[in-house]
Amino acid sequence: MKRVINKSTSRSPGGSARASSRVASARTAASIQDVAAEAAVSIATVSRVLNNPNLVSEGTATKVRAAIDKLGYRPNAFAQGLMTRTSRVLGIALPDIHGEFYSQLLLGADAEARKSGYHLLVSSDARAGDMPGPNLAFGLLDGLAIMLTEPNPQILKEANAAGVPLVLVDGDPSAGAHDVILVDNESGARDATAHLLSRCQPSHCYFVGGPKENFDTASRAKGFAAVLSESGSKPKPAQMAFGQYSFEWGRGWAAGMIGRGLLRGAGVLAGNDDIAYGVIHAAREAGLVVPDDLLVIGFDDTRLASLIQPTLTTVRIPLPEVGAAAVRALINRIESPDAPAESLMLKPSLIVRESTSPREWRHGK
Amino acid sequence: MKRVINKSTSRSPGGSARASSRVASARTAASIQDVAAEAAVSIATVSRVLNNPNLVSEGTATKVRAAIDKLGYRPNAFAQGLMTRTSRVLGIALPDIHGEFYSQLLLGADAEARKSGYHLLVSSDARAGDMPGPNLAFGLLDGLAIMLTEPNPQILKEANAAGVPLVLVDGDPSAGAHDVILVDNESGARDATAHLLSRCQPSHCYFVGGPKENFDTASRAKGFAAVLSESGSKPKPAQMAFGQYSFEWGRGWAAGMIGRGLLRGAGVLAGNDDIAYGVIHAAREAGLVVPDDLLVIGFDDTRLASLIQPTLTTVRIPLPEVGAAAVRALINRIESPDAPAESLMLKPSLIVRESTSPREWRHGK
């Protein structure tokens, strides 16, 4: 049970005691040297057993493997990385880690990454100009997936400078030379709007979104406006509102509209489920029954959507798939760095629930 | 704009073209050598400028820094790690990444980690015996925080073998020699139960938990039972049920109980918010009004709790704090490896909302 006193200073220099003799293997993890000694071969052979077994005779290979087991040898990841310039670690930067939204994306990403033998280094980039220190562990990463909710050239530049393969997730449409995973928010909004139009007047349709600068908000609004226009009734400014992605904003907006008697018989496409829920709440407070007096559609299909009453018709974003696709794209790029940039667009799907199914329809069906 | 064709094989050996001359810096990232050359100093000096500036004269330091900027030099993380045996990357293994629950924890952990200049490598360990490859990027990690919902010596052993500093989160109480972050579920359950007892009969109190094997379930049940016992009425077996942490289980259980006429005037402590919501749902379907005919308390204070109607009284777990504490503990351990193992217990808090505030009480107040 010999202990290495050496380490107590926490800054022992290289070598010295170590290099002199391989006699009593100290409590330092076994190195390839130790294995080589134990198996009475050269370190080259050990390395080959691990990386190119077919170059080694069966006999010695067995010997080496035995030594490896005996010593519990694990190749040093840093040394390995230094040579191979590879870590099998992918970074993923989210605008904000919390909330079920992003965690679903993480879920998919993690699964896909592990399937290919990669690991995931997450980071909420909600710091911008905080610490001066390196924000992301660039340099350790084999690749980086970035999700930008709002334009942010800063991180892009940093990442580019570091020369890390990059994949953009659901963000900057203007990103030229990068692989991009997109969610077809516009299409989702179109489907939702069409659904509304099938059961209410174009002039009675409303869009209540989040911040106008937000990429997602913009394309959802666009889809809404497009369908209305195509139906022959271009939306008036009053039919589209922008605010926050919050319950309160939805509730406030709806309360105002109801006060002016505008929401009865209307159809509302909310920017996300929270807003939708706010609208429903305001409606209920004002005595309006949601499926019957007012149609409401959300966005994102959060857990909320299937739990509230009435259950919420909403546009489901395939988050886990987005995460998985991002990772897959990243791995592709890593493996063939010179392939042309690709962009993948994932389609959301409309989940019809009670909030757009008035009684007459339910029976009618 | 010269390009390196070299890399096309994707397995170029070391050196050759590179070592021969430092003339035209290839598109390979600048190394410390390049900086040294540019500044006309030795690499040792460059290193010192970065790590021990006080050993370098102001003049040369400036020169070196200029070179660094000019070349956009970033020290190679692998080489650095090889020497310092440090990566500033912390691993965090969760039983299952998805769900707002864990993402909140991640949020806290991430914030704390970045505050100290560390990075977070997450991983859902929902694989056990999947891929044979190394599951966690041990070896790259400076430390590892593990959250085990159910006993799982496997990972523990692996991690121990890798010699990585370890912190256990809200899990195995029997873990001897490790730092542990705990959530005082029992205390939370006690508070909740006491709250119930203040407005209903002990014999009408029920606990509806998740899986019995689950650590959390166990301690929550324990707290419930303890308070009842202390109030002089030890809970009968029928007052405690175990199932799943799901809406459906809560709803099913409640439906059954209501069918037997047992829930009117009762108080229910659910194992989590989902179960609680299931109970509320069943009650509503059976015509019971929740704050008035039946008290319900949840656990976890998920977003759901404040959004449903009635809003849910629940026990809030300080998840972000848990994550932050875990990271902090890990960093402590890394910085002083020989400090005695610590365990930190975080207290949940009871959030009283409508589901336990019958009308008479609200007015009474």
Place this chain on the structure above:
DNA sequence: CTTGGGTATGAAACCGCTTTCTTTGTCGAG
């Protein structure tokens, strides 16, 4: 009995950085 082509190994060159050891000045003190 050479000679040529495999096959199995070892020796050694690096990867890029940190840190000890040395070396070289510079000065104030003796």
Place this chain on the structure above:
DNA sequence: CTCGACAAAGAAAGCGGTTTCATACCCAAG
């Protein structure tokens, strides 16, 4: 004027791997 202490900078020894290049052997072909 000489000497020792001290500050600044370089040379070089690794860290633990991977991969080239060279070596040694074995065997069939000439």
